[in-house]
Amino acid sequence: MCAAYEPFLQEVLIDEPTLQARVRALGAQISSDYADLGELLLICILKGGVIFLSDLTRHINIPHEIDFMAVKSYQKGDRQTSRNVRIERDLEVHLENKHVLIVEDIIDSGLTLDFVMKMLQARKPASIKLCTLLNKASRREIFIPVQYVGFEIEDKYVFGYGLDLDEKFRNMPFIGVAKL
Ligand code: IMP
Numbered sequence: 001m002c003a004a005y006e007p008f009l010q011e012v013l014i015d016e017p018t019l020q021a022r023v024r025a026l027g028a029q030i031s032s033d034y035a036d037l038g039e040l041l042l043i044c045i046l047k048g049g050v051i052f053l054s055d056l057t058r059h060i061n062i063p064h065e066i067d068f069m070a071v072k073s074y075q076k077g078d079r080q081t082s083r084n085v086r087i088e089r090d091l092e093v094h095l096e097n098k099h100v101l102i103v104e105d106i107i108d109s110g111l112t113l114d115f116v117m118k119m120l121q122a123r124k125p126a127s128i129k130l131c132t133l134l135n136k137a138s139r140r141e142i143f144i145p146v147q148y149v150g151f152e153i154e155d156k157y158v159f160g161y162g163l164d165l166d167e168k169f170r171n172m173p174f175i176g177v178a179k180l
């Protein structure tokens with residue numbers, strides 16, 4: 001019997017051992033970079049970031065909090081820069097004096113994160129940085145400073161490890177390229 005995702009999978013882009021090794025390395029890097037700072041808060045952007053966050057948090061060996069935020073972005077007319085972003089679920093914790101690290105699955109145009117970062121900045125955290133598992137730099141429409149990147153990838157639709165294909169297959173343990 002073939003796996004349920006098989007008809008939709010063109011190829012495996014990043015296999016499970018490669019993903020796991022990279023997430024472990026990111027966790028070690030973050031642990032050392034934030035070791036002597038104050039309170040660290042990881043903010044997961046739902047839903048795509050949830051698998052990455054749950055592995056990453058277990059590879060960070062300094063005390064830290066986690067919280068979740070859900071956003072929806074949608075196009076207004078055909079002008080990309082007029083895209084609207086709406087908060088579907090806001091954070092529970094306050095950000096004052098906390099070192100915030102946003103954990104995202106993938107950065108594409110960057111418009112969603114630009115909105116989120118400006119909104120969080122206004123809540124006066126001690127610092128705010130960004131950690132993304134995947135980066136499609138060639139698709140960027142607005143400059144976003146990214147401190148931690150798992151993998152740079154080409155402009156292909158990918159799914160698995162938190163990323164969905166029509167809301168499914170987020171549980172695939174590797175990143176695959178979708179069949180068009
Ligand atoms: P943007 O950076 O505002 O364009 O939006 C990025 C969001 O679009 C990500 O957080 C994903 O939820 C989604 N996205 C972009 N590219 C892909 C992809 O290849 N697979 C699955 N989701 C994607």
Ligand code: MG
Pocket residue numbers: 045046047048049104105106
């Ligand atoms: Mg996302």
